[in-house]
Amino acid sequence: MGDDVIVCRCEEVTAGEVRAAIRAGARTIAAIKKRTRAGMGLCGGRTCARLLARLLAEETGLPVAEIAPPPSRPPVRPVPVAALAEEE
Amino acid sequence: MANVVIIGAGIVGCALAARLAENGVKVTLIDQAEVVAGASGANLSLVLWSDAEPGVSLTMTRRAWDELPAEVADLEARTGLDLEFRRIHTLSLVLEGMDPRAALAGGAHLTEAGFQTELIDPAAVHALEPAVDLGGVQAAVYQEQAAINPFYFTLAWADRARVAGASIVTGRRVTGFRMDGERIVGLETAGSGEPVGGDLYVLAAGAWTRALALTAGIDLPEYHIIGEACVTEALPPLLHGLVGEAGDNRVPFELELAARGGDGSDLRLAEFAAIQTMSGNLVVGQVSHGGPGSGPDGRQGNRPAVRPGALRDLATGLVQRLPAARSASVIRAWAKPVPFTPDHQPIIGRVASRPNLFIASGLKSALIITPLLSKLIVEAVIDGDLGSLRPFSPGRFPQGGFEELRPGG
Numbered sequence: 438m439g440d441d442v443i444v445c446r447c448e449e450v451t452a453g454e455v456r457a458a459i460r461a462g463a464r465t466i467a468a469i470k471k472r473t474r475a476g477m478g479l480c481g482g483r484t485c486a487r488l489l490a491r492l493l494a495e496e497t498g499l500p501v502a503e504i505a506p507p508p509s510r511p512p513v514r515p516v517p518v519a520a521l522a523e524e525e
Numbered sequence: 526m527a528n529v530v531i532i533g534a535g536i537v538g539c540a541l542a543a544r545l546a547e548n549g550v551k552v553t554l555i556d557q558a559e560v561v562a563g564a565s566g567a568n569l570s571l572v573l574w575s576d577a578e579p580g581v582s583l584t585m586t587r588r589a590w591d592e593l594p595a596e597v598a599d600l601e602a603r604t605g606l607d608l609e610f611r612r613i614h615t616l617s618l619v620l621e622g623m624d625p626r627a628a629l630a631g632g633a634h635l636t637e638a639g640f641q642t643e644l645i646d647p648a649a650v651h652a653l654e655p656a657v658d659l660g661g662v663q664a665a666v667y668q669e670q671a672a673i674n675p676f677y678f679t680l681a682w683a684d685r686a687r688v689a690g691a692s693i694v695t696g697r698r699v700t701g702f703r704m705d706g707e708r709i710v711g712l713e714t715a716g717s718g719e720p721v722g723g724d725l726y727v728l729a730a731g732a733w734t735r736a737l738a739l740t741a742g743i744d745l746p747e748y749h750i751i752g753e754a755c756v757t758e759a760l761p762p763l764l765h766g767l768v769g770e771a772g773d774n775r776v777p778f779e780l781e782l783a784a785r786g787g788d789g790s791d792l793r794l795a796e797f798a799a800i801q802t803m804s805g806n807l808v809v810g811q812v813s814h815g816g817p818g819s820g821p822d823g824r825q826g827n828r829p830a831v832r833p834g835a836l837r838d839l840a841t842g843l844v845q846r847l848p849a850a851r852s853a854s855v856i857r858a859w860a861k862p863v864p865f866t867p868d869h870q871p872i873i874g875r876v877a878s879r880p881n882l883f884i885a886s887g888l889k890s891a892l893i894i895t896p897l898l899s900k901l902i903v904e905a906v907i908d909g910d911l912g913s914l915r916p917f918s919p920g921r922f923p924q925g926g927f928e929e930l931r932p933g934g
Binding site: 459462463464465467468471472474477478479481492510511512515516517518519521522523 | 558559560561562566676677680683684687694695696757758759804830831836837839840841842843845850851852853854855856857859914
């Protein structure tokens, strides 16, 4: 995959930016996310997590199976504020 | 000081690693997860001087605040990262039933130190934050403070440490210290890897500090709350600064938790505060509670879950104060252990009976103070003298608050 390919559409993060994060020490999807914002958008990383795992495997030589999935954070899917709030 | 091991890659550990390595010290920084995985990144991104006293002294906070723009510019120049540092106002809304004069009087010591703290009326609040609903608001405490991206701020220190030659080991959990009498001779870690050891061990593990110090036979009075907050999708500009509510309920909450030895899953505090990041997301805080993991068996607090009810309380506060956000989506929430000490001062220094253990933890408002504090800590480590950091020494705690456990005890 070329460096200019967008891997996270929500936050418009390219494969090159992810590779740079890995070169700077990121060894997990969570670490890539903190540096690049990949996975921090509306979809919560559902689209890009696989691609991030693949890039991590390619760059570090780790088997894909050993790469932990990103931590799942509630509410898991976007939920409107009004649906969560308790209103009078 | 040939070889220093730092436990915890939060902002304190990363800044210390950078400054020690730049002073020619061989540094290994080790973290159970990744850089900025704990409380350093799980916050409202605020650079607050208003946490001074309780918190570190006004003199030190004033100096840290004055030096911060240059420190940030230096970090950005060295790393090429944009830390999103910006001046913002913080508004603490004074609700009906509260005495506005009392809300302001709580900041008298800040005014004396030259920090601008003033009461403004609802019309002035509206002028500053037109999207804020003023229902029940009789005034607000206005302060000029700042915000920064806490991930990038911490990562920049980590980058700087790496460039200076520090070795950063992530994904390896320290489970304890290996002792030979009073001396630490190595680290016990989960999983495999090269043994990690050094001449001096700096414990900068935030909420995990207490549990790790216990393995060296030291019981530090450092506890933690679990803080819960949530983030919305990116929105057009709605908020210009921080909007929260006046009234310091946090200090009594933490004192009660400390009085219980850190154990208090039934203790809960909901305080509304919201800020919009440079990316447009609203960060909404905070519900705090104690937990079974707050006690000496603090490991249980490792990965707390967001509790039922937290999202409801956060969303309810947001809709009430910022009605325009009602149709926005909440996209994630977190629950993170955040350390505190009973006197709200950090714990910094060597433990008398453990000659090669140095504690650097328990900061109340770490983002503002770390650039300065790390400089002073590195001087202390190199000179072997705490100097102006003496008030934070672990030796300040009276018998019973701080005790050395017998080996094996």
